[in-house]
Amino acid sequence: MEPRDIEGDLTEILIEEDEIRAKLAELSRRIEADYADKDVLLVGVLKGAVMVMADLARELQIPITMDWMAVSSYGSGTESSGVVRILKDLDTDLTGRHVLIVEDIIDSGLTLSWLMANLNSRGPESIEICALLRKPEAARVDIDVKYFGFDIPNKFVVGYGLDYNEKYRNLRSVGILAPHVYS
Numbered sequence: 001m002e003p004r005d006i007e008g009d010l011t012e013i014l015i016e017e018d019e020i021r022a023k024l025a026e027l028s029r030r031i032e033a034d035y036a037d038k039d040v041l042l043v044g045v046l047k048g049a050v051m052v053m054a055d056l057a058r059e060l061q062i063p064i065t066m067d068w069m070a071v072s073s074y075g076s077g078t079e080s081s082g083v084v085r086i087l088k089d090l091d092t093d094l095t096g097r098h099v100l101i102v103e104d105i106i107d108s109g110l111t112l113s114w115l116m117a118n119l120n121s122r123g124p125e126s127i128e129i130c131a132l133l134r135k136p137e138a139a140r141v142d143i144d145v146k147y148f149g150f151d152i153p154n155k156f157v158v159g160y161g162l163d164y165n166e167k168y169r170n171l172r173s174v175g176i177l178a179p180h181v182y183s
């Protein structure tokens with residue numbers, strides 16, 4: 001859906017659909033070059049990464065394989081606690097694999113920090129991260145993101161996989177949610 005389909009629910013459109021497409025093309029060219037002679041496994045983190053995974057995978061002009069994890073942060077509210085529970089694990093053995101984690105957003109960084117440690121313990125040949133969005137002001141740990149799209153302000157953003165109460169994931173662009181929606 002388009003921002004006009006939810007008129008009034010956004011205060012601002014941060015990143016338009018065509019900017020996302022252009023950025024994913026740019027990142028794809030780098031990924032193709034870096035993995036030219038390697039089999040890469042894209043690991044998507046459900047549910048937010050569904051859109052970026054689908055578009056990145058189709059943009060890539062090299063063969064890839066895909067797998068998915070679902071994780072949930074312990075604790076209450078919207079804040080990450082850093083303690084993560086696996087709701088759905090990978091089907092793939094990571095031993096000797098080149099893994100590229102695909103995420104929609106890095107907020108505090110705690111989810112990815114935990115995920116990197118967890119996946120690293122499984123004996124992969126390499127692990128890198130591709131994340132479309134990053135909130136530098138919200139960072140609680142430093143994450144080394146090799147492929148990232150946009151730095152955004154520490155606001156409540158929705159769209160392109162990002163939700164509020166499971167809504168707005170199918171918005172084609174990324175926007176700031178109006179306070180009246182969640183207050």
Ligand code: PRP
Pocket residue numbers: 045046047048049072073080103104105106107108109110111112162163
């Ligand atoms: C979001 C996002 C990341 C995580 C980032 O997922 O997709 O996985 O939060 O936050 P952090 O850097 O503070 O750890 P969420 O838990 O909202 O689940 P979802 O992907 O199913 O929406």
